Amino acid sequence: MTPGIIQKKLKRNFYTRELLIVAKELLGKTLVKKDKDQILSGKIVEVEAYDGSMDEAAHTFIGKTKRNEIMFGVGGFLYVYFTYGAHFCSNVVTGEIGHGTAVLIRAIEPIKGMNVLIKNRFNRNLVNEKEKYNLTNGPGKICQAMSINKSHYGIDLTGNQIYLLDATKISDDEIVITKRIGIKKSVDLPWRFYIKNNPFVSKR
DNA sequence: CCACGGATTGGCT
């Protein structure tokens, strides 16, 4: 067993709490995707929070649409969106019904299914040491490596296809807080969180 | 190492 991981699925009451609390506590948790007998998993090392009530960069800022409606539901569901004509990104919906809040998973550290993650990302088997760190260090890369796409929109994270395993909480002095990256609006909100010195973080 | 720009779909004005 990997140190720090508790083999226990996170329940609804983890997700329904306030956005920034959930965002921070998602660090260190294990993201798991199960397909038949295949398990892909990784430790969450970088996230960003989005809140449509005050945050122009959030997809929910414009109100409810077909694309973002899952974000207005209760916490603990997966919001997957497609962007730049090429990439999917995964978010964990947080809070209570009507909140329009979610946490973007920006980077994970691979744990299980390395060979499959590599195959999905690079379409070949072997990977050199450098490529290992380029596997899941970005929101689009995670979805490509884990084969997460539109068909996973709205999945209940308390179910058994995609879910999170608990882990010991990362202490505040191991968490770096910065502005979010890759956006053009509400650029000053300090809503990006990542694990200090972790080599799988997308950018420092 | 860093900066820049192109790719390419779909959501929204």
Place this chain on the structure above:
DNA sequence: GCCAATCCGTGGA
């Protein structure tokens, strides 16, 4: 028609 919560390749220092 505009442009994006990204990624990758290129070109220069």
